[in-house]
Amino acid sequence: MAEPTRTPTVVADGVHITYTVHGGRPGGRGAATAALGRMLHRRKAPAGREVHAVKGVSFVAYRGEAIGLIGSNGSGKSSLLKAVAGVQPVDRGRIYTHGQPSLLGVNAALMSDLTGERNVILGGLAMGMSRTEIRERYDGIVDFSGINEKDDAISRPMRTYSSGMGARLRFSIAAAKSHDVLLIDEALSTGDARFRRRSQQRIDELRAEAGTVFLVSHSNSTITETCERALWLEAGTLLMDGPAKEVVAAYEEFTAKPGPKKPNQRDIAV
Amino acid sequence: MTTTLAPAVPQQQAPPAAEDLAALARRHGLSVSGARPSLPVYVRELWSRRDFITAFATARLTSQFSQARLGQVWQVMTPLLNAAVYYLIFGIVMNAKNGVPDYVPFLITGIFVWTFTANTVQAGTRAISGNLGLVRALHFPRASLPISLAFQQLQQLLFSLAALVVMLACFGEFPTWSWLLAVPALFLQSLFSTGVALVLARLAARTPDISQLMPFVLRTWMYASGAMFSIQNLAGSGRFPEAVVIALQYNPAALYIDLMRFALIRSFTAAQLPPHVWALAAGWAVLAFAGGFIWFWKAEETYGRG
Structure with missing residues (x-):
């Protein structure tokens, strides 16, 4: 389906990703009693468990494409x-990219004890913006988030925000920068209806600025509305790659099927 | 994350052959994502992130006490209270001298200076493993993290030094020109501590257990560095072979502690410093920082795994 004239922006070539999990949680942290329990009961368990999250995925993404990634929880999206x-x-394989792709996400850089104002600056710096760039866009970020509409919330610590306000500010910071290749992981499910409409608009703008957009979402309608192409991952393997509508239809048929595989049962039992 | 799902749908599209993809990528000039940049490029990238490094350090420092009623007052209160406790125990209750004139200033300087190195090294062990979320979300030179945490500790030390100045004044030590020597001493110590933190950041990124082990290593190192006693007097006692005393004296932490005492305390004279002390302090600093930086950079593309 690739015409030779189109420019590829991301090429994934047989990509494998594995995680090594120490004692159930990265960092080896946990309650002392839990650690004791592990020592008592799971003495024979190996020190690090391997989780094979992505198993040999290959695809080519082209300039101007918006690609949706769908699949059950834990499918490696x-x-x-x-x-x-x-x-x-x-682990194995290669990913070639044009420029530096960026995840639309800045949450990890923000600190809940700091004011919204300082978090805008910190988040911008973490994304690689310069202080001047941030100063120029500061008002735009705050206005877009709309958290200052009722009171001067931006000067309060972020921990005092409601979850919706926090999510809105985080999205505003993350969306302030334009990228070559933009990767969005479930960003659209936050905020109230009005904010969601505005962020959808901003995503479209970013899409226009960026060469290629990847979108992970569990909302099938978001995928079909935003993307023209979709990749369907299941258990780390690429099951289907094609026009978004067809892939989503096949995925819906797959998930509607009652069967022996119930992904959540195991997790709940633990 | 669970990988127990068995795909029930047959593969619909075979991926193109591997050679094709690599060739396609090459033809269009794409670069490998997440590849380690060369050392000069890495240094340049790091330099362009200097604002983030300082902002991250300051943000962590201020968020530390943001829930407390007194807020940032604790930045100065904590070291002052620490110093007060040491004064109470060693100066009044035990009236310890350990054969050192001005023992309490000697002790407090030693403890504060040591705490800087110890905290920086300890923070280094958590620099990557404690910030995995950040490492996995954003692209930046990972050395920013240990360097930023070291900078945070340096800022904290400056608050401690303010408390130290107050304590020294109580003991009749007032600023003289020799205090300026504290600046190069502190600079060299910062370089050294950051270098060690970089080494430990890489080690602990693979083996997080190291951060559990470090407090014991650090406590041993503290006693070996004369934060609370004079290594010179130990030499005089004749209980230890000379090689051991020399090894203790020339261990980097002891050098930086003694240089700081030499700068700040009048009764601590050059005679109490080992020969070639500045050269050695500089040597340790350059060796640790350059070595630590290159060692950390060599694993740049692997941080964030596991």
């Missing part, structure tokens, strides 16, 4: 996105 962004090391 986010891992693949992070690998494209270059923040998750790839």
Whole structure:
């Protein structure tokens, strides 16, 4: 389906991603009793468990495309996105990109004890903007988030925000920068209806500025509205790659099927 | 994350052959995502992130006490209270001298200077493993994290030094020109501590258990560095072979502690410093920082795994 005249922006070539999990949680943290329990009961368990999250995925993305990633929880969508962004090391295979792809996400850089104002600056710096750039866009970010509409919320610590306000400010900071290749992981599910409409608009703008957009979402309608192409991942394998409508239809048929595979049961039992 | 799902739908589209993709990428001049940049490029990238490094450090420092009623007053209160406790225990209750004139200033300087190195090294062990969310979300030179945490500790030390000046004044030590020597001493110590923090950041990124082990290593190192006693007097006692005393004296932490005492305390004279002290302090600093930086950079593309 690739015409030779189109310019590729992201090429994934047989990508494998594995995680090593120490004692159930990265960082080896946990309650002392839990650690004791592990020592008592799971003495024979290996020190690090391997989780094979993505198993040999290949695709080519072209300039001007918006590509949706769908699949059940834990199918490797986010891992693949992070690998494209270059923040998750790839085990085998290669990912080639045009420029530096960026995840639309800045949450991890923000600190809830700081004021919204300082978080805008900190988040902007973390995304690689300069202080002058941030100063120029500061008002735009605050206005877009709309958190200052009722009171001077931007001068309060972020921990005092409602979850919706926090999400809106985070999205506004993240969306303030334009990118070559933009990767969006479930960003559209936050905020009230009005904010969602505005962020949808902003995504469209970013899409126009960026060469290629990847979107991970569990909302099938978001995928079909925003993307013309979709990749369907299941258990780390690429099941289908094609026009968004067809892929989403096949995925819906797959999820509607009652069967022996119930992904959530296992998790709930634990 | 669970990987137990068995795909029930057959693969619909075979991926193109691997050679094709690599060739396609090459033809269009795409670069490998997440590849490690060369050392000069890495240094340049790091330099362009200097604003983030300082802002991240300051943000962490201020968020530390933001829930407290007194807020940032604690930045100065904490070291002052620490110093007061040491004064109470060693100066009044035990009336300890350990054969050192001006023992309390000697002790407090030692403890504060040591705490800087110890905290920087300890923070280094958590620099990557404690910020995995950030590492996995945004693209930036990972050395920013240990360097930023070291900078945070340096800022904290400056608050401690303000408290130290107050304490020293209580003991009749007032600023003289020799206090300016504290600046190069502190600079060299910062370089050294950051270098060690970079080494530990890489080690602990693979083996997080190191941060559990570090407090014991650090406590041993503290006693070996004369934060609370004079290594010189130990040499005089004749209980230890000379090689051991020399090793203790020339260990970097002891050098930086002694240089700081030499700068700030009048009764601590050059005679109490080992020979070639500045050269050695500079040597340790350059060795640790350059070595630590290159060692950390060599694993740049692997941070964020596991």
